[in-house]
Amino acid sequence: MTTVLVADDHPLFREAIADALRTMFDRVGVLEAGSMTEAIDQVANANDIDLVLLDLRMPGMSGVKGVRTLRRRRPDIPIAVISALDDSMVVQQCFDAGAIGYIPKSLPRAGIADAIQTILDGGSFTPDDSQIGHTRAEETDDGQELDDAMRCRFELLTNQQWKVLELMAQGLLNKQIAYAIDVQLTTVKAHVSSLLQKLGVSRRTQAVILYQKYCRQASLSDRGNQRP
Structure with missing residues (x-):
């Protein structure tokens, strides 16, 4: 059977x-x-x-x-x-x-x-x-919340790429990010290029917007799970 x-x-x-x-x-x-x-x-x-x-x-x-x-x-x-x-x-x-x-x-x-x-x-x-669909994140409305597919894309990021994205969201430039995480500038550029591709966007600002939405939704989800 x-x-x-x-x-x-x-x-x-x-x-x-x-x-x-x-x-x-x-x-x-x-x-x-x-x-x-x-x-x-x-x-x-x-x-x-x-x-x-x-x-x-x-x-x-x-x-x-x-x-x-x-x-x-x-x-x-x-x-x-x-x-x-x-x-x-x-x-x-x-x-x-x-x-x-x-x-x-x-x-x-x-x-x-x-x-x-x-x-x-x-x-x-x-x-x-x-x-299957092939919609890139940059084609979606900036005012919309992230859908399940977009949230899954964040799981593609490595730990180092997460660190780079977090520092990007704080407004740091590549050179400053390289100093902050103690790597070469070329390494940071490679991480930025890779994370943009994984998130389906072409600009840093778009990646930061998605990151902020992701963090906001994760925070709301955590609060909901804490309710009695």
């Missing part, structure tokens, strides 16, 4: 996927998890899971951190992300983290079935260009 773990925080979606799996495949068992904590417990305690279908936005852990965590716990279990996010950089980020497939929730039922079958047969599934 094939066993699939469906990890998504929306009960109706889990139920729909579970029903679809039972209809599409013979002899399939479905496990469910509504949070990353539950998903981690499931993969830690079950020895017969053949595939994990993982949503990117889960209580307890968000973005591709969930993929990395599950891969560390059980590198033998293939993970396919199934998500409403359609950003091409997020798709690549998931594969870099160890996912073997990325299935857009916008796919028709038959398309999802084909993707899952491909993965269960030992292959991988990547959505084609018509199924």
Whole structure:
């Protein structure tokens, strides 16, 4: 029997996927998890899971951190992300983290079935260009809050790039940043170029605006989590 773990925080979606799996495949068992904590417990305690279908936005852990965590716990279990996010950089980020497939929730039922079958047969599934978006951050309205895809892009930044971005937000120039973190000026320029590319912008000011929005939303989220 094939066993699939469906990890998504929306009960109706889990139920729909579970029903679809039972209809599409013979002899399939479905496990469910509504949070990353539950998903981690499931993969830690079950020895017969053949595939994990993982949503990117889960209580307890968000973005591709969930993929990395599950891969560390059980590198033998293939993970396919199934998500409403359609950003091409997020798709690549998931594969870099160890996912073997990325299935857009916008796919028709038959398309999802084909993707899952491909993965269960030992292959991988990547959505084609018509199924994912390529919107750059600089094309969005500066007044809008960051969407899930944009927040996921921040996870691409290295620790050193975070430091550079923080100092950029404080108004420091490249030469001042180099002195502050004790690296060569050319190193700072390389970090700036890389982080701009990862965030999908072309100017420092755009990166700083995104950083400020990211920090503000993270602060609001933390406050919300602290409510009784």
